[in-house]
Amino acid sequence: MNIHDLTINKLINGGYGLGRLDDGRAAMVRLALPGETVDVRIERQTKSLVEGVAVRVHAPHPRRIEPPCPYYGDCGGCDLQHGDYPCQLELKKAIISDLLQRHPEPAVRRATAILAEPLPSPLAFGYRQRIRLQIDAHGRTGFRRFHRHEIVAVAGCQIARDDINQTLATLRPHPAYASLLQQTTELEIMADPDGGGTVCVFILKRRPRPRDFNQATALCRESEIMNRIFFAGRDFPLTPAAGRDPQIGRSLSVTYPAEPGRPALTLGWEAGGFCQINLAQNRRLIATVVDLAAPGPEESVLDLFCGMGNFSIPLATGCRRLLGIEGQGSAIRSARANARCAGIDNAEFRQAPIHDACTQLTAQGQPFDCVIIDPPRQGAPGLARQLAALTGRRLVYISCDPATLCRDLGDLIAAGFTVRRLQPVDMFPQTHHIETVVLLEKN
Numbered sequence: 001m002n003i004h005d006l007t008i009n010k011l012i013n014g015g016y017g018l019g020r021l022d023d024g025r026a027a028m029v030r031l032a033l034p035g036e037t038v039d040v041r042i043e044r045q046t047k048s049l050v051e052g053v054a055v056r057v058h059a060p061h062p063r064r065i066e067p068p069c070p071y072y073g074d075c076g077g078c079d080l081q082h083g084d085y086p087c088q089l090e091l092k093k094a095i096i097s098d099l100l101q102r103h104p105e106p107a108v109r110r111a112t113a114i115l116a117e118p119l120p121s122p123l124a125f126g127y128r129q130r131i132r133l134q135i136d137a138h139g140r141t142g143f144r145r146f147h148r149h150e151i152v153a154v155a156g157c158q159i160a161r162d163d164i165n166q167t168l169a170t171l172r173p174h175p176a177y178a179s180l181l182q183q184t185t186e187l188e189i190m191a192d193p194d195g196g197g198t199v200c201v202f203i204l205k206r207r208p209r210p211r212d213f214n215q216a217t218a219l220c221r222e223s224e225i226m227n228r229i230f231f232a233g234r235d236f237p238l239t240p241a242a243g244r245d246p247q248i249g250r251s252l253s254v255t256y257p258a259e260p261g262r263p264a265l266t267l268g269w270e271a272g273g274f275c276q277i278n279l280a281q282n283r284r285l286i287a288t289v290v291d292l293a294a295p296g297p298e299e300s301v302l303d304l305f306c307g308m309g310n311f312s313i314p315l316a317t318g319c320r321r322l323l324g325i326e327g328q329g330s331a332i333r334s335a336r337a338n339a340r341c342a343g344i345d346n347a348e349f350r351q352a353p354i355h356d357a358c359t360q361l362t363a364q365g366q367p368f369d370c371v372i373i374d375p376p377r378q379g380a381p382g383l384a385r386q387l388a389a390l391t392g393r394r395l396v397y398i399s400c401d402p403a404t405l406c407r408d409l410g411d412l413i414a415a416g417f418t419v420r421r422l423q424p425v426d427m428f429p430q431t432h433h434i435e436t437v438v439l440l441e442k443n
């Protein structure tokens, strides 16, 4: 069933256009823009809510464009490609602003006044450092449809870096590739900027057999751009399968050249481990975090959810002492290696669940001048009081979900913080996702 002539009032978190039906129900509509009048194909509905997708636009937004990707609308990925890039930035700011304004805590609502313009990404397409393709029962590779298990087969991805698309193009005609895909559920292709090529991880249905290793070796020999192949699976760890170099190292790395006021920076991480997806924009994200944290040479810094030391390494060069905490063992190994490579000897990295580590540090009663927190999408529920106890002066919160950020800001304000700066950083062009860096100070 379709809805006709629905007016979209605004875009909300998740990238949905919000409208209201004559019967009073709210309608959340994908692929629409504010102010548009659209026909909607209903995908789900309840007594109070209808969800669907815009199938026809009668009165287009002035910044609506023809999406360049042939899979747009089918693939569940880029849900803002129908707006030009400046329009996407405006919409992302409006989404954060709307969430702040609807918060029950007046101090969160007041923070809307200091919400800065989002920092645009240097690249609006071709920026993703890695993609994860799903493999269907016929050995086709693709991305999932929106909220569906079904796969949309793709030959490439316009938001991925060129070297990733080139890798995919060289793999596709190869019989060894088709054969490996029969045993594969997911394929991750990632760029290794310093290594000058790409790395593939085949997630296998079962433990690898000698024939799989032979096929991986054949693929590496044929492809000029792919440096290394790994196998991984549910019941076995990341396993080197083939590589140009007989010593198949696990690390990938990026080097950012020196800029005025910022020394050169090399960051490495292990294949399959976390790194920010948009490496060019990551340089700006790091600069934003360092500028807001502004650690003095006599200050101590606590970096929670530190990963491979993305913020810890540049922060440690400007402070007396840094402690980084992170749950993933491979990330901690990389953080220690990154510190060694940068000649840093004032940073310590501990592998621990964040809540446990915060409880322990709070009990020790030694606050840090500055605390950095970069949690996953779920945010940091239940940590506000501990963060208040652990923070001497400044807290820098890096968030990839404005809804959980606003919830946590309410708790942090109640725990004794004031919001001083709110800087969105666009790490994910063409999608509704937005990173926000927030500076809070202890009252």
Ligand SMILES: C[S@@+](CC[C@H](N)C(=O)[O-])C[C@H]1O[C@@H](n2cnc3c(N)ncnc32)[C@H](O)[C@@H]1O
Pocket: 274, 275, 276, 305, 306, 307, 308, 309, 310, 311, 325, 326, 327, 328, 331, 352, 353, 354, 355, 374, 375, 376
């Ligand atoms: C958004 S990433 C940020 C990593 C790093 N700050 C960066 O910029 O690359 C979140 C990190 O938190 C880690 N993590 C998630 N939940 C955790 C938990 N409960 N305890 C410890 N670490 C956790 C993940 O392994 C991941 O490295």
